[in-house]
Amino acid sequence: MSASKSRWADEDPETEAIIAQQKREKEEKKRAKAEKQRQLDEAKRAQDTAQTDNSAQAPNGDSGPPKKRRRLSNDPDATADDEVPGSEKQAQKKPSTLLRFPVREWGTCRHVDNYERLNHIEEGSYGWVSRAKDINTGEIVALKKLKIENSPDGFPVTGLREIQTLLEARHQNVVYLREVVMGNKMDDVFLVMDFLEHDLKALLDEMREPFLPSEIKTLLLQVVGGLDFLHSQWIMHRDLKTSNLLMNNRGEVKIADFGMARYYGDPPPKMTQLVVTLWYRAPELLLGADKYGTEIDMWSIGCIFGELLTKEPLLQGKNEVDQVSKIFELTGPPNSQIWPGFRSLPNAKSLKIPSNSSSLSGSLPLLPRSRFPYLTNAGLGLISELLALNPASRPTTKQCLAHSYFREDPRPKPKEMFPTFPSKAGMEKRRRHHTPEAPKRGQEAPELDFAGVFGGAPGGDSGEAGAGFTLRLG
Amino acid sequence: MAATGLKQLSNALATPDQLSNSSSSIDGVPSDLETSIRVAGAQLTQTAGVLLGLSQDIIAQAIVIFTRFWLGADGGSLRIYSAKDVSAASLYLTAKLSFQPTSPRSVLNVYTLLLSQDASPLWFVNPRGAPAQPPAPEKYLLTEGGYQSARLTLLRIESVILRTLGFDTHVALPHTIAWTYLQTLGVARPAVARGVVKHLNAALLSPQLLYVTHQPNALAVAAIYLAAREEGVKLVDGNWWEVFDVDREELGFLVVGMRSLEGYLRRERQLWQTQAIPMVLEDVDSEIERRRMMDEGE
Numbered sequence: 001m002s003a004s005k006s007r008w009a010d011e012d013p014e015t016e017a018i019i020a021q022q023k024r025e026k027e028e029k030k031r032a033k034a035e036k037q038r039q040l041d042e043a044k045r046a047q048d049t050a051q052t053d054n055s056a057q058a059p060n061g062d063s064g065p066p067k068k069r070r071r072l073s074n075d076p077d078a079t080a081d082d083e084v085p086g087s088e089k090q091a092q093k094k095p096s097t098l099l100r101f102p103v104r105e106w107g108t109c110r111h112v113d114n115y116e117r118l119n120h121i122e123e124g125s126y127g128w129v130s131r132a133k134d135i136n137t138g139e140i141v142a143l144k145k146l147k148i149e150n151s152p153d154g155f156p157v158t159g160l161r162e163i164q165t166l167l168e169a170r171h172q173n174v175v176y177l178r179e180v181v182m183g184n185k186m187d188d189v190f191l192v193m194d195f196l197e198h199d200l201k202a203l204l205d206e207m208r209e210p211f212l213p214s215e216i217k218t219l220l221l222q223v224v225g226g227l228d229f230l231h232s233q234w235i236m237h238r239d240l241k242t243s244n245l246l247m248n249n250r251g252e253v254k255i256a257d258f259g260m261a262r263y264y265g266d267p268p269p270k271m272t273q274l275v276v277t278l279w280y281r282a283p284e285l286l287l288g289a290d291k292y293g294t295e296i297d298m299w300s301i302g303c304i305f306g307e308l309l310t311k312e313p314l315l316q317g318k319n320e321v322d323q324v325s326k327i328f329e330l331t332g333p334p335n336s337q338i339w340p341g342f343r344s345l346p347n348a349k350s351l352k353i354p355s356n357s358s359s360l361s362g363s364l365p366l367l368p369r370s371r372f373p374y375l376t377n378a379g380l381g382l383i384s385e386l387l388a389l390n391p392a393s394r395p396t397t398k399q400c401l402a403h404s405y406f407r408e409d410p411r412p413k414p415k416e417m418f419p420t421f422p423s424k425a426g427m428e429k430r431r432r433h434h435t436p437e438a439p440k441r442g443q444e445a446p447e448l449d450f451a452g453v454f455g456g457a458p459g460g461d462s463g464e465a466g467a468g469f470t471l472r473l474g
Numbered sequence: 475m476a477a478t479g480l481k482q483l484s485n486a487l488a489t490p491d492q493l494s495n496s497s498s499s500i501d502g503v504p505s506d507l508e509t510s511i512r513v514a515g516a517q518l519t520q521t522a523g524v525l526l527g528l529s530q531d532i533i534a535q536a537i538v539i540f541t542r543f544w545l546g547a548d549g550g551s552l553r554i555y556s557a558k559d560v561s562a563a564s565l566y567l568t569a570k571l572s573f574q575p576t577s578p579r580s581v582l583n584v585y586t587l588l589l590s591q592d593a594s595p596l597w598f599v600n601p602r603g604a605p606a607q608p609p610a611p612e613k614y615l616l617t618e619g620g621y622q623s624a625r626l627t628l629l630r631i632e633s634v635i636l637r638t639l640g641f642d643t644h645v646a647l648p649h650t651i652a653w654t655y656l657q658t659l660g661v662a663r664p665a666v667a668r669g670v671v672k673h674l675n676a677a678l679l680s681p682q683l684l685y686v687t688h689q690p691n692a693l694a695v696a697a698i699y700l701a702a703r704e705e706g707v708k709l710v711d712g713n714w715w716e717v718f719d720v721d722r723e724e725l726g727f728l729v730v731g732m733r734s735l736e737g738y739l740r741r742e743r744q745l746w747q748t749q750a751i752p753m754v755l756e757d758v759d760s761e762i763e764r765r766r767m768m769d770e771g772e
Contacts, residue, residue, distance in 0.1 A: 031494070098716060098719040098720070098721055099480075099719040100719075101480055101483075101484040101689045101691075101719075102480060102481065102484060103487065104484070104485070104486040104487070105486050105487065105488075105489050105492075106486045106542060106639050106640050106642045107546075107548065107640050108548045108637060108638050108639075108640060109637050109640050109641065153570070153578070153629075154566070154567075154570075154578070154628070154629035154632045154633070155567075155629075155632055155633055155636060157570050157571065157575070160567075160570065160571055160636075160641075160643065161571065163641045163643075164571060164643055164644065167641075167642060167644065168481065168482070168644065170481070179640070180640060180641040182637055186630070186633050186637075189641075233482065265573060269573035
């Protein structure tokens with residue numbers, strides 16, 4: 001900064017170069033002097049800290065405040081002189097304490113060679129993930145390579161959003177992005193994240209019995225807690241599913257894979273409907289709503305809840321049409337009482353709803369108890385709210401966290417009491433998932449014909465499933 | 475938890491090292507020239523953003539990214555990258571992440587106009603001043619071939635910026651913070667609010683790099699202080715800035731910095747009366763060569 005300030009003094013373009021030359025020499029001297037000062041200061045500070053007790057040490061205890069102070073001043077000389085003693089004096093003199101902002105910096109990307117790749121974990125729609133070791137610290141990390149080949153618009157916005165949202169979302173239930181590193185080519189970009197031993201999908205596949213009710217509460221509370229933080233930061237995840245929920249051997253769950261995540265606003269910006277893996281996709285998306293909100297994440301939470309209860313994905317549609325019929329089979333068909341306005345959604349026009357369905361009660365219907373035989377009434381109430389067809393009826397993360405289900409017995413199990421499981425990701429074993437992938441960016445939103453959802457002929461293989469919902473009436 | 479909550483309101487700041495060493499100065503660019511180019515680049519970004527119809531928050535973020543790019547020994551050098559390319563890529567990148575994305579073609583069309591020696595309305599590109607008559611379209615035509623190569627450059631520089639900044643594209647702006655502070659202070663006069671926005675936007679061009687050396691809350695407080703003063707509006711008694719976590723020293727420095735901008739820009743305009751500020755690599759090289767020759771001649 002000193003350089004730019006001194007520049008104002010230069011009026012004459014002719015002698016500028018000379019002055020600049022002199023300035024540079026002077027500055028070099030200054031810098032040398034400042035360096036000497038700093039060394040002196042450091043010695044002094046060492047002495048000071050040795051002499052004074054904890055209270056005096058507090059203001060410069062961490063490296064934050066002095067660093068910031070240095071920045072406030074113009075003159076490197078003056079700064080070096082009174083930097084540390086000044087801040088100490090001030091802290092003692094002034095009764096008002098000012099909030100210090102977290103001091104962050106930026107720097108160029110490091111090279112991926114700082115990590116040694118150990119084994120492959122999985123391949124998702126947005127990149128390859130492998131387990132790796134930090135060469136300097138020996139720590140085990142997850143290394144995710146972003147897919148960015150042949151992108152016509154430069155660096156893909158999905159990758160940028162993933163990095164941006166992950167950097168923003170520092171929360172104990174969100175996977176921690178340590179840094180972004182580069183490979184040799186311009187296109188090689190890797191995200192370095194904390195390594196977690198499991199993902200919930202693989203874990204559920206391996207387990208013989210589903211989680212205990214107390215364990216399910218602990219898991220769900222953590223996921224919703226993480227999501228609550230994301231929503232409070234105006235981040236929508238848009239691809240919540242069990243394979244994107246990572247878990248370590250200490251019972252901690254973290255939300256991962258932000259390849260679909262993005263910031264939203266109020267009013268919501270235009271967003272693509274092609275989000276969320278099919279089995280976890282909310283009905284308003286399937287019906288083609290071009291305006292949607294955080295409620296789509298809550299629907300996914302409902303699907304995850306159901307999957308934790310039964311160990312099987314709740315709604316395994318073969319395609320969009322089948323997915324819609326599976327949903328209605330579970331929830332009952334929509335009507336304008338429980339979901340006002342659904343008729344005006346683009347894909348709802350082809351929907352032929354049986355006439356007798358409108359006779360259902362207007363209040364939020366419970367899901368069939370037969371699907372979740374071991375769930376308490378409060379639990380059934382929660383999952384029915386989460387899987388409400390009408391997005392406006394679904395609870396927010398806050399409402400969900402406050403739900404009586406989490407306060408009734410059995411209480412959530414303490415994380416420390418969680419059983420540990422053998423890690424598939426850590427054991428050089430490649431995982432294979434049967435969950436379909438999230439939709440690819442840039443795809444066209446399909447024109448869907450839902451005429452067959454309730455057992456009609458067109459629309460594909462939904463005949464058997466379509467009949468299912470009538471069973472519920474009986 | 476407090477620290478995470480504050481992240482949205484705070485920025486990564488330049489380190490003392492990044493401020494005292496720039497890649498350009500290592501490559502022999504005189505620091506006054508570097509500052510001139512950086513300030514002109516910020517103005518170029520602002521103008522391009524307006525022509526692209528982007529909202530000011532996107533433009534301001536782009537200018538901050540543009541400014542960060544040149545700092546530090548690991549930053550970009552004016553002997554390697556053209557200021558105009560970095561300006562265009564910053565704007566394109568920021569818009570891409572916003573709710574108002576724009577296309578490479580729109581960006582490049584606008585930059586072709588703004589950098590045209592004949593048609594540009596910018597004083598530092600076209601020292602003769604904006605043409606009185608609307609310029610002939612041929613003067614700022616981007617040919618298809620030109621577009622293709624410019625597009626590749628745009629996307630390459632975008633990657634370079636991301637690499638240089640470690641993919642940290644987060645920029646918190648003081649504008650909305652200032653709004654809240656004004657309401658807290660009970661100032662309802664529109665002229666003050668206008669003055670605040672004026673100072674905050676002008677500070678984006680500051681040769682003292684105010685946006686990368688100070689947190690947004692401090693910028694907001696300084697702008698309020700200045701605007702209230704200029705409008706003769708009396709604010710509450712006492713050290714009200716401390717309520718917003720700004721100490722007197724920082725406030726004083728920022729106020730001086732913001733006020734000095736007008737004089738700096740006026741001097742720059744005089745200094746570069748007859749000659750364009752080099753926004754392209756080759757022009758930077760020839761300017762340095764010109765200065766070297768003049769030095770030797772004396």
